[in-house]
Amino acid sequence: MAPVVRARDLKVGYGRTSVCAPVSFTLGAGRAVALVGANGSGKSTVLKTVLGLLDPLAGSVEVLGRPVDERDVTFRREVSSVLDDDAYFPALTVSEHLYLTARGHGVLGAQDEVVTLLEEFGLADHARATPVSLSSGQRRRLLLAAGFARPRSLLVLDEPEQRLDQRMRARLADRLRAEREAGGAVLIATHDPDLVTAVCTQAVHVSDDASRVLSPAEAADRIARVAL
């Protein structure tokens, strides 16, 4: 069976300019890979390329055995992503956002799923609020909850720890570990060493010189040293 993601000598960037050394990694079902590296090293650019929002400059990336095409129905059905963008419908409430996402992807019992997600992401008291009246951390929780509101084989998150308090970070780590243990594949870019060790089975260090595959412990150690 094809891995969920396979990147081979994948060169990413904007126009003709690459932003980091080519990356290679394989992500299977039930596994989680973290992209780690300094600010501006190219992690988000790799994620956008895996999601088909940017074309590879060289090398290849396949999702579920097929070249990435974000317009492809199968791709859109199987891949859930939360990038660092405030993508909201301003007139919809928190609850409506989640319901629309779930129903739009054919979730049976969408209403119950919404109630569960509101609880899990600490949004129950804000179910009827619109995004503009939420704090930035609450908006972030909403985006993340929407990522979990729909079926998926692959979950791609760009720095999911951003703007979350410690309690929510720990809860997110539990949720992501459960995702993996249930057979899902998780690809994240992160600066959070605890998230790497709690969730990931492998890490890829993204940088100007050769990108390297690291164990979660090595990656967490590298993040901690950069932070000192």
Ligand SMILES: Nc1ncnc2c1ncn2[C@@H]1O[C@H](COP(=O)(O)OP(=O)(O)OP(=O)(O)O)[C@@H](O)[C@H]1O
């Ligand atoms: N739309 C764009 N056009 C041109 N260059 C860009 C664009 N977006 C990002 N870059 C550049 O690409 C490089 C990699 O950026 P990227 O956002 O992938 O880094 P990152 O590792 O995710 O950083 P961070 O940890 O700060 O989020 C940076 O030098 C950045 O300035």
